[in-house]
Amino acid sequence: MKKAIVLAAGEGKRMKSNTPKVLHHVLGISMLGNVIRELKKSEIDKIIVIVGHGKDEVIKELEAYGEEVIYREQPIGEGAPYGTGFAVMAAIDDISKDDEVLVVCGDTPLLKGETLKSFMEFNNVNGFSASVMTADVNDNFGYGRIVKNSLGYVERIVEEKDANDLEKNITEINSGVYTFMGKYLIDNLKKLDTDNSQGELYLTDVVRILNSQGENVGGFLIEDELEILGVNSRVQLAQCDKILRKRINTRHLEEGVSIIDPENTIIEADVIIGKDTVIYPGARITGNTKIGENCIIEGDTFIVDSVIEKNTCIKSSYIEESSVGNGVMMGPFAHIRPNSIIKDFAHIGNFVELKNTIFGEHSKAGHLAYLGDSEVGNDVNIGCGVITVNYDGINKHKTKIEDYAFVGSNANLVAPVNIRKNAYVAAGSTITKDVEEEDLAIERCEQKSIAGWVRRKNRVK
Structure with a gap:
């Protein structure tokens, strides 16, 4: 033996x-x-x-x-x-x-x-x-x-x-x-x-x-x-880290991956990357991550234990224990937290955060949104500032947004709640009840204009 x-x-x-x-x-x-x-x-x-x-x-x-x-x-x-x-x-x-x-x-x-x-x-x-x-x-x-x-x-x-x-x-x-x-x-x-x-x-x-x-x-x-080389100090530890990083990056280069600046790119040993993918400086790809062919990984992107399919572009974003489909556009500055699934050709824009969420094909969340414990269908539009209010202080609740729905900017969806197929939610609404198919939901006070108020308060400049 x-x-x-x-x-x-x-x-x-x-x-x-x-x-x-x-x-x-x-x-x-x-x-x-x-x-x-x-x-x-x-x-x-x-x-x-x-x-x-x-x-x-x-x-x-x-x-x-x-x-x-x-x-x-x-x-x-x-x-x-x-x-x-x-x-x-x-x-x-x-x-x-x-x-x-x-x-x-x-x-x-x-x-x-x-x-x-x-x-x-x-x-x-x-x-x-x-x-x-x-x-x-x-x-x-x-x-x-x-x-x-x-x-x-x-x-x-x-x-x-x-x-x-x-x-x-x-x-x-x-x-x-x-x-x-x-x-x-x-x-x-x-x-x-x-x-x-x-x-x-x-x-x-x-x-x-x-x-x-x-x-x-x-x-x-x-x-x-x-x-x-043995390690007896943190200086030697850093030297070994650099050598191992070069060894791994060289292997990926030889297998058809473009790494623009290998000395400033961290790819751990178990990562798999498809050919013709381009990795830009500052990327950290760790754990059991798998990246498909023809992807672009830019900027300060951190990916851990996740799957990225083909033809996807990720810019300066964090992805943890999640799956990203084909042809997805993400970032900059998106945060995909564990147990999220982003399907093919979706768009996740800047400062969008997903947690334990399924995000459907061709759906879009362009900027400044939080979707937690949610299921978003195909061809859905999530406006700027949309929040799924998933936590009541004790339990987490689910929000479901069906295909072709439109959620306007700055809307709060208080879970548990369902937004049905082809339904619209008006900007600025706080939704606490289901919105039925093809309905428009508006939940906000009627706008008032008080004539001459500014002049009476001596605030005219």
């Missing part, structure tokens, strides 16, 4: 945060979540997450990832030896001698599933007892150095604080990603000691021990060193 151990017990002091380090987000997903998602892509059968600091929050995060993801607690506090070797020991009872065991850190959100899969295949094809993922870097400070023997196998890994001057010049470094055949990991974890500058149990020492036993340890040199 293929198993992965994810080290996620660290405190992350340099983050200066009350949130556990691995739960900080990179492009909308926690670092730990990114690692787990990529592990699943690499065909891992079981994932064991080692928790410690902030364990309750981390455990809660794991609930979203299925039964194949479990956790084990690493003892922390006074008397605990710490170190990567000590962390892996927390999962020892979940490993059998026939398993392939991948060890990764929970703060490396740029690792790719395909890379992890290739890494494990490399270990198997070459018959190694273990392998280390390595990278050749210009700036090697702080990394463990890879020392190889005459055959090119990894002989040992020397940590920065334990390295001599010659070893510090080595540019091939340890990524912190390992794969072991279960037998060799189980047998040798118990042989680790704290005889080092940190007084910790280093997992890297297993490499030295395997060499002393005559076993070969492979070195898998990664092609893209950016994949192994």
